[in-house]
Amino acid sequence: MKKLLIVDGSNLLFQMFFGMPARITGKDGRGIWGTLGFTGALIKIIKLTSPTHILVIFDGEHKNERTETDSEYKANRRDFSETPDEGNPFSQLFDIYSVLDFMGILHFETTDCETDDLIATYAKKYSGEYDIIISSQDSDFFQLVGENVRILRYRGEKTVLCDTEYVRAKTGVLPSEYADFKCLTGDGSDNIKGIYGVGAKTAAELINTYKTLDGVVCNAGNIKKTSLREAVLCGRERLIKNKKLIKLTGNAEIPVKAEDAIFEDRGFSSGEVLSLTGLK
Structure with missing residues (x-):
């Protein structure tokens, strides 16, 4: 080839x-x-x-x-x-x-x-x-x-x-899931803010549980940890915006x-x- x-x-x-x-x-x-x-x-x-x-x-x-x-x-x-x-x-x-x-x-x-x-x-x-x-x-x-x-x-x-x-x-997710993962963590090099308190480990756990960013957003109310649930609920508009910035x-x-x-x-x-x- x-x-x-x-x-x-x-x-x-x-x-x-x-x-x-x-x-x-x-x-x-x-x-x-x-x-x-x-x-x-x-x-x-x-x-x-x-x-x-x-x-x-x-x-x-x-x-x-x-x-x-x-x-x-x-x-x-x-x-x-x-x-x-x-x-x-x-x-x-x-x-x-x-x-x-x-x-x-x-x-x-x-x-x-x-x-x-x-x-x-x-x-x-x-x-x-x-x-x-x-x-x-x-x-x-x-x-x-x-x-x-x-x-x-x-x-x-x-x-x-x-x-x-x-x-x-390296990330805990598949390449096909990486853009969604990055929407949650944000990207400091591009000045993109993620969800407050969500680092790489938590982002991978959310993607592995709910499969996609849409899945995370739709199931935000079911997240057990109170602070994480509230952070995702409050950050839904940010996530939608991040997808437009990060997805190639x-x-x-x-x-x-x-x-x-x-x-x-x-x-x-x-x-x-x-x-x-x-x-x-």
């Missing part, structure tokens, strides 16, 4: 820009540590997964429908528009695009939806004909895991390839077909790539 590697480009950029131990500069004095880290990580991910096709997707600037549902959605995210280059990961973005072009890897920015939605669409549309690996630290993608869809969380020697059993062992429907319009993302590995190291692109 063909293998499609989908890289959450912005996620990997931030991971490498802020995670590199040294602030490395290129021959012109510009910072390239994020680019070097991104390139090295991508090469290692490619070696780990041996894809036949690769897509790297970055978040672009566009209207976000989720902020219309909840104005607080991602309101905790830092605005880098006035941040100096040494603290701004986006300052190295075009160098990363040059690297991807040199490596023959198809890449683009989203124009009318979040990267998560577009990745979900590729996963759902092509999982019947491709073995799909999504490279990202974002746990929202757990809801997409299935027979031909896995999540790679790149962490050097501690890299993990997440399948159904991994998700169940996979119905976005795709800008390119997966078959156009064919990849041929030429075996370059990260240092060679940066040298040959004039960055180092």
Whole structure:
């Protein structure tokens, strides 16, 4: 079976820009540590997964429908528009695009939806004909895991390839139940509030008992623990809103077909790539 590697480009950029131990500069004095880290990580991910096709997707600037549902959605995210280059990961973005072009890897920015939605669409549309690996630290993608869809969380020697059993062992629920589970716990990274007092263990217990978020809401009056029952009853509107924020429907319009993302590995190291692109 063909293998499609989908890289959450912005996620990997931030991971490498802020995670590199040294602030490395290129021959012109510009910072390239994020680019070097991104390139090295991508090469290692490619070696780990041996894809036949690769897509790297970055978040672009566009209207976000989720902020219309909840104005607080991602309101905790830092605005880098006035941040100096040494603290701004986006300052190295075009160098990363040059690297991807040199490596023959198809890449683009989203124009009318979040990267998560577009990745979900590729996963759902092509999982019947491709073995799909999504490279990202974002746990929202757990809801997409299935027979031909896995999540790679790149962490050097501690890299993990997440399948159904991994998700169940880590969260206590199945991938198909993960979005409902997350609605109950909330998501601090996206500034989504959950139900007061409900952590991962309690959320898993509720989902395992009532099967779905709708089941939890409909049976809220039957929850034995008084404080939990009242919290769920008071938070029903919050749960409905959370479902709109967290669920990845996979119905976005795709800008390119997966078959156009064919990849041929030429075996370059990260240092060679940066040298040959004039960055180092």
